[in-house]
Amino acid sequence: MFFHIVLERNMQLHPRYFGRNLRENLVSKLMKDVEGTCSGRHGFVVAVTGIENIGKGLIRDGTGFVTFPVKYQCVVFRPFKGEILEAVVTMVNKMGFFAEAGPVQIFVSNHLIPDDMEFQSGDMPNYTTSDGSVKIQKDSEVRLKIIGTRVDATEIFCIGTIKDDFLGVINDPATV
Amino acid sequence: MSVVTDSLVHSSSSDDFVAFLDAELNASSPNSSPDNEAENEDELESVRIKRQKFESIEETEGSTSEGIIIRNLEASAEVDVCTHPGSFGNMCIRCGQKLDGEAGVTFGYIHKGLRLHDEEISRLRNADMKSLLCRKKLYLVLDLDHTLLNSTHLAHLSSEESYLFNQTDSLADVSKGSLFKLEHMHMMTKLRPFVRPFLKEASEMFEMYIYTMGDRPYALEMAKLLDPQGEYFNSKVISRDDGTQKHQKGLDVVLGQESAVLILDDTEHAWTKHKDNLILMERYHFFASSCRQFGFSCKSLAELKSDENETDGALAKILQVLKQVHCIYFDKDQEDLVDRDVRQVLSTVRSEVLSGCVILFSRICHGALPFLQKMAEQMGATCLTEIDSSVTHVVATDVGTEKSRWAVKENKILVHPLWIEAANYFWQKQPEENFIIKKKL
Numbered sequence: 001m002f003f004h005i006v007l008e009r010n011m012q013l014h015p016r017y018f019g020r021n022l023r024e025n026l027v028s029k030l031m032k033d034v035e036g037t038c039s040g041r042h043g044f045v046v047a048v049t050g051i052e053n054i055g056k057g058l059i060r061d062g063t064g065f066v067t068f069p070v071k072y073q074c075v076v077f078r079p080f081k082g083e084i085l086e087a088v089v090t091m092v093n094k095m096g097f098f099a100e101a102g103p104v105q106i107f108v109s110n111h112l113i114p115d116d117m118e119f120q121s122g123d124m125p126n127y128t129t130s131d132g133s134v135k136i137q138k139d140s141e142v143r144l145k146i147i148g149t150r151v152d153a154t155e156i157f158c159i160g161t162i163k164d165d166f167l168g169v170i171n172d173p174a175t176v
Numbered sequence: 177m178s179v180v181t182d183s184l185v186h187s188s189s190s191d192d193f194v195a196f197l198d199a200e201l202n203a204s205s206p207n208s209s210p211d212n213e214a215e216n217e218d219e220l221e222s223v224r225i226k227r228q229k230f231e232s233i234e235e236t237e238g239s240t241s242e243g244i245i246i247r248n249l250e251a252s253a254e255v256d257v258c259t260h261p262g263s264f265g266n267m268c269i270r271c272g273q274k275l276d277g278e279a280g281v282t283f284g285y286i287h288k289g290l291r292l293h294d295e296e297i298s299r300l301r302n303a304d305m306k307s308l309l310c311r312k313k314l315y316l317v318l319d320l321d322h323t324l325l326n327s328t329h330l331a332h333l334s335s336e337e338s339y340l341f342n343q344t345d346s347l348a349d350v351s352k353g354s355l356f357k358l359e360h361m362h363m364m365t366k367l368r369p370f371v372r373p374f375l376k377e378a379s380e381m382f383e384m385y386i387y388t389m390g391d392r393p394y395a396l397e398m399a400k401l402l403d404p405q406g407e408y409f410n411s412k413v414i415s416r417d418d419g420t421q422k423h424q425k426g427l428d429v430v431l432g433q434e435s436a437v438l439i440l441d442d443t444e445h446a447w448t449k450h451k452d453n454l455i456l457m458e459r460y461h462f463f464a465s466s467c468r469q470f471g472f473s474c475k476s477l478a479e480l481k482s483d484e485n486e487t488d489g490a491l492a493k494i495l496q497v498l499k500q501v502h503c504i505y506f507d508k509d510q511e512d513l514v515d516r517d518v519r520q521v522l523s524t525v526r527s528e529v530l531s532g533c534v535i536l537f538s539r540i541c542h543g544a545l546p547f548l549q550k551m552a553e554q555m556g557a558t559c560l561t562e563i564d565s566s567v568t569h570v571v572a573t574d575v576g577t578e579k580s581r582w583a584v585k586e587n588k589i590l591v592h593p594l595w596i597e598a599a600n601y602f603w604q605k606q607p608e609e610n611f612i613i614k615k616k617l
Contacts, residue, residue, distance in 0.1 A: 107290070
């Protein structure tokens, strides 16, 4: 799920950036530091949308660096247990398939794939129903339910399932 | 009339499950519409079976009305007891629970963060075995260095090899070339002659893995050179970062039954636990640095501006052996496919190489003798220690020994020990004329 929230961060700036462009330098450093990172609490920071407030800078003892507390608005993405997501399949193998929903890596194990779908190996490994009507292969879009999430510094891992009602392939790349 | 004979115990909670079922069935059984007696008999039969404890795990089949109830009950029982078949990012892949255990084996080469527990690995191996046998394929684990290719650091190229800098093939269309310079890794790699036809033909008989002692980035780069389309080794590239033991390769990270895996490697001691699956490969030394690494002072193939024979080299010969083993494995109509073991087939094929030969060793140094003797015996030869009329070959390094002179006198074939080693590498008895002992002057 996406959220638009206000976060705060203490940014350290080297004196070489002081001057007319101090604020721009601070903002670009913030974006470089924060966009693409993850935290357990907020999830994945997708983009900084605006700066709310930059506090007074404090010169640190011993170095010439100055610390600015910056309040900024950003869009974050955080998957929740029980959430339904759409994802794109990236790899299919006999253990299940891996899918991606933006920065989130989701694994759907074959235990959580409906029993009537069987793994077919070959050039393009896929899971297919016995009548061949539904196929999950690389680049298929699937709707899945998250049953567990874990966040570390740069990535979010999720376990998903498609064994419930209304879950499974949305769009077959072969027909597109 | 179909009798419900399937086991209903799908997980370990058999006691509760059976009691639960009993309760459920007793509530419904005597009054349920006995449209025909057969149906009632089925019910009673199945109740009797459910009361027993089952060790084996089978999947429920059949679509009797009983079957449908059972499946629903099973589903609710399973949710309570998750067997945690594996983990992804430290979460169970079935129930999402956090697992911090060290159980099982990491399969980082398939996808980062994936870990499977032993029961699941066995289950996958069995399931995969069936699919493999239907498609008539076995597994083949291939080593990279000195088996399929030879790599060297750019800095280690000798002066006589510097002409190679101008002869490297383009990295844009990898399938046409065999000599590649990888700037970002400071390496030059030469693919062994015949490697592409070898991979193409082997892929029809085997599911192939790469298993190298190099690190993961190196392994993936080499896989890209050997397999630019990603059709052979897609997510089956195992590097030393994926192995469970240092300096040893193991089949625990390969998702295939050991009885169906063949290994092609030039280093025997890396596979101490799986010697029976190993086909030893003659080392490919293209670069001088490789020769030096193994203590050879002769000129390398690159320095001599020559290369291994394409159609008659090591890879071509081993391909024939692989075809032979594959053919025998899938050919026997006597036994059930599931009971066959590729290791037995391999030792049978090996024992035909020198079958019928009776070998007498003469003054071979003590260190090498047991090794040579074992090699010869594995290939089907009989080894004797004393002169006997049944001897067919005398193996010696010196023409002057008593046994050597006896051999010449009795018209027995006198060969150098390398004849045995050549037979071991090529899986074929080599012409003895090529292994005559040179007279010491």
